[in-house]
Amino acid sequence: MSSSTTGVTRADVCAAAVADAFKDDGEIFASPMGTMPMLGxxxxxxxxxxxxxxxxxESLFLGGVPPIFAKADVVEGWIPFxxxxxxxxxxxRHVMMGATQVDRDGNQNISxxxxxxxxxxxxxxxxxxxxxxxxxxxxxxxxxxxxRVFVEQVDIVSGxxxxxxxxxGPGATRFNDIHRIVxxxxxxxxxxxxxxxxxxxxxxxxxxxxxxxxxxxELDVAGAGVTREPTLEELVIIREVxxxxxxxxxEVPQEDA
Amino acid sequence: xxxGKPRDxxxxxxxxxxxxxxxxxxxxxxxxxxxxxxxxxxxxxxSDLKDLTIVSWGGADVGLLARAGKIRKLVYAFVSLDTVPxxxxxxxxxxxxxxxxxxxxxEGMFQTGLKAAAERLPFLPMRAGLGSDVxxxxxxxxxxxxPYPAPDGSFEELTAVPAINLDVALVHLNRADMHGNATYLGxxxxxxxxxxxxxxxxxxxxxxxxxxxGLTVDTPVQRLLLSxxxxxxVVETPNGAHFTDCRPDYARDEKFQKAYATAAGGTDADWAxxxxxxxxxxxxxxxxxxxxxxxxxx
Numbered sequence: 001m002s003s004s005t006t007g008v009t010r011a012d013v014c015a016a017a018v019a020d021a022f023k024d025d026g027e028i029f030a031s032p033m034g035t036m037p038m039l040g041x042x043x044x045x046x047x048x049x050x051x052x053x054x055x056x057x058e059s060l061f062l063g064g065v066p067p068i069f070a071k072a073d074v075v076e077g078w079i080p081f082x083x084x085x086x087x088x089x090x091x092x093r094h095v096m097m098g099a100t101q102v103d104r105d106g107n108q109n110i111s112x113x114x115x116x117x118x119x120x121x122x123x124x125x126x127x128x129x130x131x132x133x134x135x136x137x138x139x140x141x142x143x144x145x146x147x148r149v150f151v152e153q154v155d156i157v158s159g160x161x162x163x164x165x166x167x168x169g170p171g172a173t174r175f176n177d178i179h180r181i182v183x184x185x186x187x188x189x190x191x192x193x194x195x196x197x198x199x200x201x202x203x204x205x206x207x208x209x210x211x212x213x214x215x216x217x218e219l220d221v222a223g224a225g226v227t228r229e230p231t232l233e234e235l236v237i238i239r240e241v242x243x244x245x246x247x248x249x250x251e252v253p254q255e256d257a
Numbered sequence: 258x259x260x261g262k263p264r265d266x267x268x269x270x271x272x273x274x275x276x277x278x279x280x281x282x283x284x285x286x287x288x289x290x291x292x293x294x295x296x297x298x299x300x301x302x303x304s305d306l307k308d309l310t311i312v313s314w315g316g317a318d319v320g321l322l323a324r325a326g327k328i329r330k331l332v333y334a335f336v337s338l339d340t341v342p343x344x345x346x347x348x349x350x351x352x353x354x355x356x357x358x359x360x361x362x363x364e365g366m367f368q369t370g371l372k373a374a375a376e377r378l379p380f381l382p383m384r385a386g387l388g389s390d391v392x393x394x395x396x397x398x399x400x401x402x403x404p405y406p407a408p409d410g411s412f413e414e415l416t417a418v419p420a421i422n423l424d425v426a427l428v429h430l431n432r433a434d435m436h437g438n439a440t441y442l443g444x445x446x447x448x449x450x451x452x453x454x455x456x457x458x459x460x461x462x463x464x465x466x467x468x469x470x471g472l473t474v475d476t477p478v479q480r481l482l483l484s485x486x487x488x489x490x491v492v493e494t495p496n497g498a499h500f501t502d503c504r505p506d507y508a509r510d511e512k513f514q515k516a517y518a519t520a521a522g523g524t525d526a527d528w529a530x531x532x533x534x535x536x537x538x539x540x541x542x543x544x545x546x547x548x549x550x551x552x553x554x555x
Contacts, residue, residue: 058444058445059444059445060444080444080445080446080447081288081364081445081447081448082368082446082447082448085364085365085368088365089365089383089384111361111390112351116361116390116394117354118351118352118354119351119352120352121348121352122343122347122348122351122352123343124335124336124337124342124343125315125333125334125335125336125337125361126334126335126361126362126363126364126389126390126391127334127335127363127364128334128363128364128365129363129389130363130366130385130386130387130388130389130391131363131364131365131366131383131384131385131386133388133389134384134385134387134388135384135385156390156394157388157389157390157393158389158390159389160387160388160389164388164389165387165388167388168387168388168414169387169413169414170407170409170411170413170414171384171387171400171403171413171414171415172384172387172388174407174413175384176388
């Protein structure tokens with residue numbers, strides 16, 4: 001299914017899918033890590049959810065919605081790291097993080113590949129993933145969906161999925177809310193059997209089989225649909241307002257969806 | 258009668274390092290590649306100090322100390338240079354197993370551990386850590402059951418984050434007076450006040466030492482982050498956070514950071530050359546070497 005007539009790219013579809021992950025959040029701090037999450041969050045603020053609170057990625061809440069390469073705008077608040085931690089615990093936050101690995105149970109790893117004692121590849125460290133996932137809504141963005149990212153079991157659990165949270169007790173489950181995983185191939189949640197990762201929709205032009213092949217565990221695909229294409233309004237906002245330089249194509253190369 | 262004037266705490270970089278000893282637990286302020294007390298870190302590299310426990314939201318401070326074999330135990334939540342996401346010296350140390358003991362925490366747990374220390378508590382409860390491998394890889398960290406019921410009547414089990422008590426905190430701010438009152442002028446205070454209160458003693462480096470009155474002459478009083486009662490010594494180290502960010506005095510030196518990361522991620526000879534050029538002399542020699550390097554890049 002080609003959309004060559006409108007020139008909708010896969011990156012545009014991803015941006016709209018990220019935006020949809022934030023559309024029902026109400027007035028909370030949307031905290032995107034990386035290019036596509038930032039694009040999607042700002043798209044949501046300009047379309048489905050103008051109440052979102054967004055930041056410059058450093059220490060300021062922005063009153064306006066600048067392009068993703070710009071930082072300056074009207075300032076509406078101060079959010080240094082210490083207050084980020086306050087808001088995590090307060091709960092009015094939805095973070096979209098990256099994931100070097102994500103597994104069947106919705107656990108995420110950004111700490112290290114291999115054993116913790118002697119990693120094959122040291123990554124960032126846990127960062128805020130353990131705290132995010134038991135305090136506020138958490139989603140993940142995966143720009144290159146493949147079986148090394150979508151694995152049966154992550155090497156190290158940084159972000160906590162629902163099963164691990166349940167095993168840790170009500171203190172962990174009470175605010176555990178793994179909302180969406182958006183990849184360059186599709187959109188997922190953890191609504192499969194026993195809270196496992198489930199395919200919600202395949203992006204236009206991507207088959208369910210293709211996604212299953214690129215995934216290192218068996219996906220629940222029953223009921224999977226097709227990810228919606230961005231509206232004309234969204235396309236104009238993405239291309240003319242938020243990302244006229246096409247920074248999004250560095251993450252998801254330009255191709256017709 | 259005294260004149261009521263508090264004591265002068267000005268010191269040299271060398272005098273600060275002389276106050277440190279083998280096996281100490283040292284907290285390093287700032288955040289990743291932002292406002293790190295790099296002049297003090299560089300001086301530690303050039304000292305005989307060893308077996309240190311380093312506590313840091315880490316950047317090149319951790320990378321450099323790890324590469325120099327100074328760290329016996331590392332407490333961190335991440336080590337990153339931001340624009341170079343993975344710190345090559347830290348990666349190398351972890352992958353080669355040269356840091357004997359590592360404690361990887363969630364970012365917020367790290368803050369809570371410092372807060373417990375600052376409040377002289379043995380621990381503080383929080384949710385972060387529950388269900389994650391932070392608790393698996395750190396069996397010394399346990400949980401505590403709330404004595405009070407949650408709204409659903411359950412008694413929640415929470416992470417009991419142990420206090421991170423520091424022997425010494427090293428922090429870098431923009432301005433201070435000779436007594437140790439200090440302001441940050443950039444976008445974020447980070448947690449330098451918390452490091453100071455979690456530590457027995459705090460040594461502060463700053464871009465500029467000014468009169469006490471000068472601290473607030475053109476700066477809101479809310480930017481006074483450290484009170485002198487938290488500070489044992491003050492060192493003036495202009496450009497002392499280089500190559501990390503120290504706005505508004507200077508932004509991160511991205512080009513130099515790239516050169517650092519390239520050398521750190523390169524061959525042993527690449528690293529030896531970088532070390533030889535930049536890290537074998539004192540702070541003045543470092544600043545001269547950086548200036549010469551920057552002129553070459555023009």
